[in-house]
Amino acid sequence: MKKWVMPEHSNKAVQRASRTIGKGTGTPEEIQAARDVLSNYRLAHAFPLNAVTVTVRQRALDINPNAVVAERRKRLPTILDKLKRHPTMSVTTMQDLGGCRVVLDNVSEVEHLVTILRESPRAKNRVKRVYNYLREDPGPRDSGYRGVHLVYEYGASKPEYQGLRIELQVRTRLQHAWATAVETMDLFSGSELKYGKGDPAVLRFFVLVSSLMAYEEGTAPVPDADGSPAELTSELRQLEAEIGVLDRLRGYASIVGEHAKTDRRNTLTLELRRSEGHLTVTVHETLADAETRLTELEALDDDDLDAVLINIARISQLRDAYPNYFADTGRFTDFVASRTGSH
Template sequence: MKKWVVPEHSNKAVQRASRTIGRGTGTPEEVQAARAVLSNYRLAHAFPLNAVTVTVRQRALDVNPNAVVAERRKRLPTILDKLRRHPTMSVTTMQDLGGCRVVFHSVAEVEKLVAILRDLPRSKNRVKKVYDYLRDDPGPRDSGYRGVHLVYEYGASKKEYKGLRIELQVRTLLQHAWATAVETMDLFSGSELKYGKGDPDVLRFFVLVASLMAHEEGTAPVPGAEGSTEELAAELMRLEMDVGVLERLRGYASIVGEHARTDRRNTLTLELWRSEGILTVTVHETLADAEARITELEAMDDEDLDAVLINIARISQLRDAYPNYFADTGRFTDFVESRI
């Protein structure tokens, strides 16, 4: 039987810990204590995340039996970095400490699942907000990111978790390929394209690809890239000649290795050492073992290490759910090459 982590601190204590990290003014002891508070709060999202994922998985597989469904806890270094970038923020307002992801083949499948989940009767874990980055509410981000996000609030039987929020991302294969390529660039090069930072030509490259994908899928284009497919492709070709994004992505793919391919439900950790290009996938027998390992890795505070805890129904789908850790951007590069 799983032993779920419960929140051990009040919201006010979590908010104080967030400020300690965000402002960067605490003593080493105060910073360490703040990290421990935030780590507990993050890990306490595992139970509500599991509760939401059970419902989402069932409904997603009803829409398409081949849908990829996975869940993950937000990495502690990512949380700490966000607090430093936004010193007035508290993790109690973050909606994605626990995240579930569904990847479908088509926009129609994405929209069908979203419609089902929004109107699910008798669900105590309520959808509080829907962000449609495909059409009009709010539409594609300026960066080119596309997909649909649903924010859940836990409200079922376990009172200690009430009010904790979980984010569901629903994407098509193309939308997932785009996001994966951006994350792979950031993961292996140390850039921050995901946050709109970096070489303007590389950022523009991804905006153009996103708009071409939107044309392909019949959804709204990215702001600032509303031209015809011919105009977008011509600009994209010029940028590729200048900055060589595809060449870089192919270079990162050299680290891809073979990993376990069983078909039972697995909790695992991924450890990527960027400079050596070494990826280790460890399957854990219990959630507690996985949480202990991820806590140990994050305590190293090494910028060269990227570690994440993942729960997935079939490990054979791991590469489909998190291809950025395998530098697997084949679908993205194939799409771009077919357009330029």
């Protein structure tokens, strides 16, 4: 029987802890106490995340038996960094402390799943908002990110979790390949392309690729990259010759280590040593064991270490769900190479 973490603090206490971290003006003891409050609040999303994932997984597999479905908790360092960048923000307003990801084959499957989830009449966990980054609602982000996000609010049987929010990302394999390549660049190089920061040429490279993928899938191109496919390809070919993004991605892929080989439903921690490019995947018998391990790793405050806790139905799908941790950008590099001749 899983032992779920319960929220131990009021929303006001969580908001105070958020401000303490955001302003960074407390004593070391106050900052540690605030981290502990935020860590509990994040881990308390595990139960509502599981509840949403169970429903989503069944609906996704009904559409495509090979759908990849995985869940993860937002990393504590990511939360703390966001609060420091936005000192007036509270984690109680973050919608993605618990996240579920579904990867499907094509846009029609993505839209079919989204329609079913939105229109489910008996769902106790309600879809509060939908962000469609494929169509005009609001359309692709300026960065080139595409996909559909649904924000759930827990409203089922356990009152202690009422109101906690879970974010579901639904992507095609091509959209997932693009997002993976961006995350891999950020993970290994320390850039922040995901947030629109970094080398302008690299940022433009990913925008061009995203628009070409959008044309391929019949969805809206990225703003400022809505020229014809031939024009976009010509610009992309020139950029790749100048900055060599594909060579960098292939280089990352050559340095990553071994991972777990068993194939049953598991709770895992992934530990990536960036400088060595070494990945350790640990299989845990219980969620509590995994959460303890993650807390230990995050307490190290090691900038070279990227640690994350993941639940997934089959470990064989781990590389499909979180390929950035394996520097697995093959689908992305194949797509770009086929357009630019950069083999």
